[in-house]
Amino acid sequence: MDLLNALVAILNFVVIPAAAYGAQLALGALGVTLIYGILRFSNFAHGDTMAFGTAIVILLTWGLQALGIGFGPLPTALLALPLGIALTAALALLTDRWVYRHYRQVRAAPIVVVMASVGVMFVMNGLTRLVIGVDEIQFADGARFVISVPQFKAMTGLTEGLALRTTQAITLVIAALSVWALFAFLNRTRAGKAMRAYADNEDLALLSGIDPDRVVRLTWIIATGLAVLAGTLYGLDKSFKAFNYFQILLPVFAAAIVGGLGSPLGAIAGGFLIAFSEVALTYPWKKIAEYLGFEPAGLMQMLGTEYKLAISFVILIVVLLVRPTGLFRGKAY
Amino acid sequence: MNRFLIATAVVALTAGGALAQDVKLGVSLGFTGPLESMAPSMLKGAELAAKEASDSGKLLEGGTVTVVQADNTCADAAASVTAVERLVTSEKVNGIVGGMCSGETIASLERVAVPNGMVMIAPSATSPALSTIDDKGFFFRTAPSDARQGEVMADIITERGIKNVAVTYTNNDYGKGLADSFAEAFKAKGGSITINAPHDDGKADYSAEVAALASAGGDALVVAGYVDQGGSGIVRGSLDSGAFDTFVFTDGMVTQALVDKFGTELEHSFGQNPSAEGEGRDAFIALARDAGFEGSDAFAAESYDAAALILLAMQAAKSTDPRVYKDKVMDVANAPGEKIMPGQLARALELVAAGTDIDYVGASAVELVGPGESAGSYREVEFKGGTLTPVRTR
Numbered sequence: 001m002d003l004l005n006a007l008v009a010i011l012n013f014v015v016i017p018a019a020a021y022g023a024q025l026a027l028g029a030l031g032v033t034l035i036y037g038i039l040r041f042s043n044f045a046h047g048d049t050m051a052f053g054t055a056i057v058i059l060l061t062w063g064l065q066a067l068g069i070g071f072g073p074l075p076t077a078l079l080a081l082p083l084g085i086a087l088t089a090a091l092a093l094l095t096d097r098w099v100y101r102h103y104r105q106v107r108a109a110p111i112v113v114v115m116a117s118v119g120v121m122f123v124m125n126g127l128t129r130l131v132i133g134v135d136e137i138q139f140a141d142g143a144r145f146v147i148s149v150p151q152f153k154a155m156t157g158l159t160e161g162l163a164l165r166t167t168q169a170i171t172l173v174i175a176a177l178s179v180w181a182l183f184a185f186l187n188r189t190r191a192g193k194a195m196r197a198y199a200d201n202e203d204l205a206l207l208s209g210i211d212p213d214r215v216v217r218l219t220w221i222i223a224t225g226l227a228v229l230a231g232t233l234y235g236l237d238k239s240f241k242a243f244n245y246f247q248i249l250l251p252v253f254a255a256a257i258v259g260g261l262g263s264p265l266g267a268i269a270g271g272f273l274i275a276f277s278e279v280a281l282t283y284p285w286k287k288i289a290e291y292l293g294f295e296p297a298g299l300m301q302m303l304g305t306e307y308k309l310a311i312s313f314v315i316l317i318v319v320l321l322v323r324p325t326g327l328f329r330g331k332a333y
Numbered sequence: 334m335n336r337f338l339i340a341t342a343v344v345a346l347t348a349g350g351a352l353a354q355d356v357k358l359g360v361s362l363g364f365t366g367p368l369e370s371m372a373p374s375m376l377k378g379a380e381l382a383a384k385e386a387s388d389s390g391k392l393l394e395g396g397t398v399t400v401v402q403a404d405n406t407c408a409d410a411a412a413s414v415t416a417v418e419r420l421v422t423s424e425k426v427n428g429i430v431g432g433m434c435s436g437e438t439i440a441s442l443e444r445v446a447v448p449n450g451m452v453m454i455a456p457s458a459t460s461p462a463l464s465t466i467d468d469k470g471f472f473f474r475t476a477p478s479d480a481r482q483g484e485v486m487a488d489i490i491t492e493r494g495i496k497n498v499a500v501t502y503t504n505n506d507y508g509k510g511l512a513d514s515f516a517e518a519f520k521a522k523g524g525s526i527t528i529n530a531p532h533d534d535g536k537a538d539y540s541a542e543v544a545a546l547a548s549a550g551g552d553a554l555v556v557a558g559y560v561d562q563g564g565s566g567i568v569r570g571s572l573d574s575g576a577f578d579t580f581v582f583t584d585g586m587v588t589q590a591l592v593d594k595f596g597t598e599l600e601h602s603f604g605q606n607p608s609a610e611g612e613g614r615d616a617f618i619a620l621a622r623d624a625g626f627e628g629s630d631a632f633a634a635e636s637y638d639a640a641a642l643i644l645l646a647m648q649a650a651k652s653t654d655p656r657v658y659k660d661k662v663m664d665v666a667n668a669p670g671e672k673i674m675p676g677q678l679a680r681a682l683e684l685v686a687a688g689t690d691i692d693y694v695g696a697s698a699v700e701l702v703g704p705g706e707s708a709g710s711y712r713e714v715e716f717k718g719g720t721l722t723p724v725r726t727r
Contacts, residue, residue, distance in 0.1 A: 009547075013540070013574060013576070017538075018540065134365075149574070150575075163573055238566070247535055279541045284549055285548070306530070
């Protein structure tokens with residue numbers, strides 16, 4: 001019984017929250033890594049693309065709710081997602097046309113493009129605030145819990161409770177589905193293979209008749225789709241606040257770099273690694289130890305929670321020192 | 334240099350010619366940032382006092398008060414220093430109602446107000462560190478020190494029969510000061526604290542913090558944070574994961590915004606914020622209603638009192654020079670003298686002009702003690718049925 005209690009406590013406070021957060025980071029990092037691999041620059045505007053896309057999804061959600069359309073126990077925002085992604089992707093394509101295409105044509109150094117993306121980031125930043133404001137917005141509706149603490153306790157009779165929020169479950173399911181779809185697309189379809197070829201060797205890809213503009217367009221659409229997905233899932237799970245999406249850029253980049261920039265598999269691994277180490281390394285194991293029959297004197301906490309952000313960066317530094325291309329051998333331009 | 338002297342002389346002559354002296358009152362609050370939802374009502378409180386004094390026609394022989402706002406962001410000390418510097422050097426205000434948060438108040442006081450000889454009366458900066466700061470007599474506050482809030486909170490918790498609590502505080506001067514003073518008071522009463530952990534505001538995810546607090550355990554969770562920031566993130570996470578269902582909220586959390594966010598989920602929770610009751614408070618709430626805002630909003634009353642104290646001290650010193658009137662602030666605020674309620678500023682100005690002593694009570698029962706800070710009365714609140722209900726004042 002005590003062993004079960006210990007297990008449930010770990011699940012409830014470490015595994016489930018970290019897995020949901022990790023999935024959100026992984027989706028964000030996938031977008032960053034795709035753009036890095038194919039368009040060859042670090043897109044600092046990614047966090048604000050997430051914010052802008054989520055803002056559009058929220059507006060559409062309100063529209064649907066006003067029309068009385070719901071999605072049963074699931075959040076209405078999921079219905080608004082496809083159109084939200086389409087609108088944001090349109091904006092991303094326009095941005096590419098107005099800003100990034102020029103730098104591709106003059107074959108600018110990657111660092112120049114990165115700086116241009118910082119500019120785009122500030123514009124997006126302002127645009128999001130103009131569209132939806134700076135306030136915190138809760139837009140999750142439908143059932144709140146798949147299983148709540150009181151339900152779980154009543155079902156099992158354990159002293160520890162387990163909660164699984166609908167948004168956490170949705171996050172995990174949607175993340176798994178989209179990762180599967182992305183890999184199927186990259187490995188099986190002509191367009192996906194063209195994208196990989198373009199990423200591997202641009203000149204050779206052009207020689208073999210791959211249309212570069214098409215590859216660029218596809219990359220933006222997919223990366224933006226992933227960004228809006230990540231942003232919406234994050235917003236559903238926590239809440240939407242434009243400023244927080246700017247902050248999340250740091251762990252997202254840490255995840256992409258740890259996994260290896262340019263490697264989709266690495267981005268996923270990186271996302272979960274960062275999320276799990278943030279939660280697990282700052283978790284006080286006192287309660288678990290007590291269930292297992294020990295009587296710890298202290299909290300058995302490795303690091304105070306105020307250092308959790310530092311953990312991502314220590315991992316980042318270690319990886320960069322020991323294996324500069326990341327865990328999954330990314331690229332370096 | 335000569336030209337400067339002549340200019341000064343001309344200005345002095347023209348200024349001397351008109352008897353009425355106009356007052357520029359700076360208001361330094363965090364209109365954006367972690368307490369942005371509190372700032373509007375606080376500004377309205379200060380403006381109300383300014384308008385009352387102007388309309389009376391009795392302030393410094395018929396002077397009017399203009400209010401100048403500055404956004405100190407609450408969280409960013411450098412931004413606050415810049416904002417207050419603008420008030421002092423370019424707007425040339427005669428006194429400042431502010432700052433709002435403890436960290437930025439300390440910074441702007443030490444780096445701008447004291448060197449430039451400017452009076453600051455803070456309505457909501459509550460860190461114990463401000464009690465011992467070397468302010469050269471330029472700093473006062475109508476808010477009590479958190480050393481007092483810590484004791485009151487320890488009393489409330491103990492009286493409700495709760496013996497061990499977990500504490501989470503926002504990682505700044507306000508949170509740390511309050512958490513420390515509470516820990517000391519609570520331990521002295523025989524309570525125990527399972528964990529005393531900071532949280533940073535504006536983070537993407539609070540599962541790590543919630544997990545740590547839950548593992549340490551406790552019968553209640555003390556949240557010394559901000560409602561627009563990490564404080565609410567922690568509460569959300571704790572409720573969802575079933576880590577805690579009883580919360581104790583400090584003044585940064587006890588607002589209508591908290592109730593709007595969590596509604597009936599706070600059934601067992603309680604908290605306290607500085608707030609007086611009695612004749613003065615009722616009078617202020619009525620005044621505020623006529624002016625179109627909610628007088629019971631956090632620190633609105635304290636802001637009204639801060640502005641009123643500055644203006645009354647000017648009247649007493651017959652000068653708008655902060656270096657002169659700073660010595661009069663304690664005189665007008667405390668006994669002996671005729672008691673002054675909100676809405677009676679005209680009468681107070683008249684009395685002071687005639688040289689009669691007054692005892693400004695105001696909206697928050699002002700009684701300045703020690704280094705010029707409010708003695709502090711708090712109201713204990715509960716959240717039963719999804720509404721914020723005051724239980725009693727202590």
